[in-house]
Amino acid sequence: MLEVTSLQKSFDGFKAVNNASLSVKEGEVVAVIGPNGAGKTTLFNLITGVLKPDGGKVFFKGEDITGLPSYKVCRRGMSRSFQVVNVFPRLTVFENVQVSVLAQQKKTWNLFAPSAKLAIGETERILENVGLVDIKDATSAALSHGERKVLEIAIALGGSPEFLILDEPTAGMSPEETTRCIDLIKQLKEKLGITILFCEHDMEIVFSISDRIMVMVRGSTVIEGTCEDVRCCQEVQDAYLGGSDACLM
Amino acid sequence: MKNPLLRGKLPWVIAALIVLFLLPLFLDRFYVYLAAIILLTGLCATSLNFVLGYGGVFQFHHAVFYGIGAYGTALMIIKSGLSPWLGFVVGPVAAGIVGFVIGVICIRLSKLYFGMLQISLGSLVWAIVYRWYSFTGGDDGIHGVPLPDIISSPNGAYYFTLTVTALSMFVLYRMIRSPFGSALQGIRDNPVRSEMIGVNVKLQQLIALTIAGFFGGVAGSLFVVVDNTVFPDMMFWTLSLELIIMCLLGGWFSFLGPMVGAGIIVLLRTYVSGLTVYWAFILGIIMMLVIFFLPNGVLGYLDRFVKKKARGG
Ligand SMILES: Nc1ncnc2c1ncn2[C@@H]1O[C@H](COP(=O)(O)OP(=O)(O)O)[C@@H](O)[C@H]1O
Ligand SMILES: [Mg+2]
Numbered sequence: 237m238l239e240v241t242s243l244q245k246s247f248d249g250f251k252a253v254n255n256a257s258l259s260v261k262e263g264e265v266v267a268v269i270g271p272n273g274a275g276k277t278t279l280f281n282l283i284t285g286v287l288k289p290d291g292g293k294v295f296f297k298g299e300d301i302t303g304l305p306s307y308k309v310c311r312r313g314m315s316r317s318f319q320v321v322n323v324f325p326r327l328t329v330f331e332n333v334q335v336s337v338l339a340q341q342k343k344t345w346n347l348f349a350p351s352a353k354l355a356i357g358e359t360e361r362i363l364e365n366v367g368l369v370d371i372k373d374a375t376s377a378a379l380s381h382g383e384r385k386v387l388e389i390a391i392a393l394g395g396s397p398e399f400l401i402l403d404e405p406t407a408g409m410s411p412e413e414t415t416r417c418i419d420l421i422k423q424l425k426e427k428l429g430i431t432i433l434f435c436e437h438d439m440e441i442v443f444s445i446s447d448r449i450m451v452m453v454r455g456s457t458v459i460e461g462t463c464e465d466v467r468c469c470q471e472v473q474d475a476y477l478g479g480s481d482a483c484l485m
Numbered sequence: 486m487k488n489p490l491l492r493g494k495l496p497w498v499i500a501a502l503i504v505l506f507l508l509p510l511f512l513d514r515f516y517v518y519l520a521a522i523i524l525l526t527g528l529c530a531t532s533l534n535f536v537l538g539y540g541g542v543f544q545f546h547h548a549v550f551y552g553i554g555a556y557g558t559a560l561m562i563i564k565s566g567l568s569p570w571l572g573f574v575v576g577p578v579a580a581g582i583v584g585f586v587i588g589v590i591c592i593r594l595s596k597l598y599f600g601m602l603q604i605s606l607g608s609l610v611w612a613i614v615y616r617w618y619s620f621t622g623g624d625d626g627i628h629g630v631p632l633p634d635i636i637s638s639p640n641g642a643y644y645f646t647l648t649v650t651a652l653s654m655f656v657l658y659r660m661i662r663s664p665f666g667s668a669l670q671g672i673r674d675n676p677v678r679s680e681m682i683g684v685n686v687k688l689q690q691l692i693a694l695t696i697a698g699f700f701g702g703v704a705g706s707l708f709v710v711v712d713n714t715v716f717p718d719m720m721f722w723t724l725s726l727e728l729i730i731m732c733l734l735g736g737w738f739s740f741l742g743p744m745v746g747a748g749i750i751v752l753l754r755t756y757v758s759g760l761t762v763y764w765a766f767i768l769g770i771i772m773m774l775v776i777f778f779l780p781n782g783v784l785g786y787l788d789r790f791v792k793k794k795a796r797g798g
Contacts (some may be wrong), residue, residue, distance in 0.1 A: 284681065310683035324674035326738070335671040339683040344668035345692075347660050351667045395682055 237262045237399060237431050243282050243292035245275075252278045254455035256292075260399075260433050265425055267442045268435040269466075270452035276435040277319055279452065280401050283433075284316050285309040296399070310339075315397035317388040319404045323376045324391075330372040332387055334359045336394025359394070366390045366420060382413040389420065400424065402434035406441065414441075421445060443467075505647055509640045517639055518711065521646040523751045525707040528650045530731040530743035531657055532700035537729070538737030539661055540693045541673030543600035546607030547728050549587075550580040550698040552720025554705025556614060556621060559630045559715045569633050576709075577702035583610070584698020588691045604722060615717040626716030630709050642710045653703050658740055660696065669693055723765070727754075730768060734775050736782025745783055 240258040244251070253275040260266045268276050281287040283294055285306040294302045301309055324332050337355040338344060363369040366386050371379070376387060385405065392400060405421065406414045418441060424430045425445075436442050442449065443463050450460040451469070459469050505524075509517045533547040557576030562569045591602045614621045621627070631637075636645040660666050672679045672686050680686050709715060718724070727750055735746025753771075758764040779786050 286677065286681070306677075306680040307683050307685050310681055316681060318678070322675060322678045324671050324678065326674050327670060331667065335667045336682040338664045338667055343664040344684055344689060346664045348663055350659070350662050351664050352662065354664060391678070391682060
């Protein structure tokens with residue numbers, strides 16, 4: 237479904253992403269792991285058109301989407317959540333998700349119908365799914381960090397994506413919130429059949445929900461394979477998992 | 486959106502419209518004139534706020550569209566020999582087109598740079614109008630624009646202004662509450678995220694700028710009706726500054742904020758600038774007070790006050 241080949245991106249000569257490759261098949265959950273600053277977020281920005289790559293290609297559903305602006309990428313069925321909370325602070329929780337649904341339904345050129353009567357059911361369903369329905373009238377700036385991270389995902393779901401990118405979805409969440417978030421991600425895969433690409437620091441989470449893992453170090457792909465492959469890979473041990481000697485983690 | 490100030494707002498709007506409708510019955514001619522000026526200035530500020538408060542676009546030179554609406558209307562009436570009513574279409578449409586063109590040039594720049602380039606282009610328009618004596622009358626402007634009989638009396642002008650302003654405000658309100666408006670407010674809050682949910686941010690803003698220009702132009706052509714004149718200072722940048730202050734003062738996150746701000750500023754300008762030559766100085770002080778003490782404007786302040794009362798605090 238997604239095919240990324242040797243992507244490159246430099247910031248002022250610093251190679252943030254250098255030869256990253258990745259492939260995700262329909263229905264899979266794929267994790268990208270790597271130390272802080274490895275270039276995971278930059279990679280996601282390149283895939284989703286937030287940044288333009290200096291080199292390399294991105295194919296989505298067989299079509300070249302390299303360098304397309306975000307709104308076009310989104311319209312092809314790809315959504316994402318952001319690592320740093322990136323919601324609409326002055327809008328209510330409900331409106332945050334609703335505007336995403338309206339955009340997906342291509343209604344943003346409609347100048348005269350009242351928003352208050354549109355996309356209600358769809359928005360409610362998403363809020364119910366992610367568990368935000370009780371606080372739907374709160375302004376999003378008033379939410380806790382954990383709630384805002386969930387709202388992040390809810391906004392992404394507003395686009396009815398076939399393919400969803402989650403950038404550290406559980407970062408900064410309490411243990412209970414994290415458990416609920418993981419359940420949500422599993423549900424998205426199993427009930428809605430969404431293909432998921434995500435990155436995450438917590439190895440336990442990564443190994444528990446991913447079908448495959450890509451390891452990134454200093455902007456490059458080190459290995460891409462199943463959880464077993466990655467656990468046993470010497471380079472990963474050295475570069476990332478702390479150099480412990482065994483294949484036992 | 487649950488706003489105690491606006492709860493059950495329809496009766497209030499109707500009451501206000503009735504009062505405005507009856508105004509000429511018990512006010513002197515001068516005050517009727519003043520009320521008309523407040524209404525059309527408020528419309529102009531509201532059209533600015535459509536892109537400023539709701540769109541997050543730094544439209545620093547909105548007076549240009551006000552001026553183009555006025556000149557478009559006046560010149561059409563004087564020079565074309567066609568029905569004067571056509572002038573009221575040509576002025577706003579011209580303002581909308583210029584809004585679109587300036588938008589196309591500026592939109593690639595972000596925030597402050599957008600505002601700066603817009604001030605330059607707007608000043609260019611002002612300079613052309615100011616210099617082009619043979620066509621625009623230069624710094625003399627145009628006086629005694631002939632109007633259709635029904636709107637040429639002071640009361641006729643007032644009722645025309647009231648009707649057009651009310652209709653325009655209604656249309657702007659509907660647009661803000663429409664999916665277009667939702668997307669626009671999303672862009673104001675977070676352009677990157679808006680783009681990521683499938684909104685073509687630049688195009689959406691460009692259409693909003695065109696709409697804002699159009700309604701700024703409507704306000705300008707109403708000025709021709711009320712005052713019978715047009716002059717280049719209508720599009721001088723100081724008026725743009727006043728319009729921004731009206732939005733901030735009244736509350737740029739409330740729909741009626743700019744109208745309230747316009748009321749305050751127009752009244753102050755009328756009474757204070759008669760007493761002192763330091764009008765710009767006073768404007769500066771108002772701006773500072775607003776920024777320090779009323780960051781959400783008068784209506785934003787009242788709104789919070791009412792909410793506190795409602796909670797029994
Ligand atoms: N917009 C930017 N400008 C300059 N440097 C950047 C920018 N974005 C990321 N970087 C740098 O690129 C590297 C990779 O960052 P990032 O992709 O955020 O890593 P990760 O998400 O894996 O922690 C970091 O060294 C970061 O400082
Ligand atoms: Mg990151």
